[in-house]
Amino acid sequence: MPNIEDVRILVIEDEEFIRTIIFQILSKLRVSKISEAVDGGEGFRKTMLMKPDLIFCDIHMEPVNGIQFLTKLRSFNKPEIANTPVVFLTSDTQESNVMKAKKLKVSGYMVKPVSVNDFKKQITRILKIDL
DSSP: OOOGGGOEEEEEOSOHHHHHHHHHHHHHTTOOEEEEESSHHHHHHHHHHHOOSEEEEESSOSSSOHHHHHHHHHTOSOHHHHTOOEEEEESOOOHHHHHHHHHTTOSEEEESSOOHHHHHHHHHHHHOOOO
């Protein structure tokens, strides 16, 4: 079981205010290795560099949205990158996006606004860490 202080998390979110809140929540959970990206393109580049253990990603971003990011990630030719767990963060509960995300093997789906407990549940479930 990994230690929460060693877990690398990437947050892909275009709104700075939301990124700041997520950073604060993750810090409360003792996550110290947090990277940020403002869209799916930057998120993909950072995924290649840092090889995160978990990614929290908004769906609606420009120019590269969350669905496009996840499509590119899942089709990458290295399984250790392609299989990185991704949890979508969105205010969108539109069924078509939920279905697209499920087809792309999204690891989780969180509807904004999110709480410390929401993050705790996802991290615990996906990474098998007791928080």
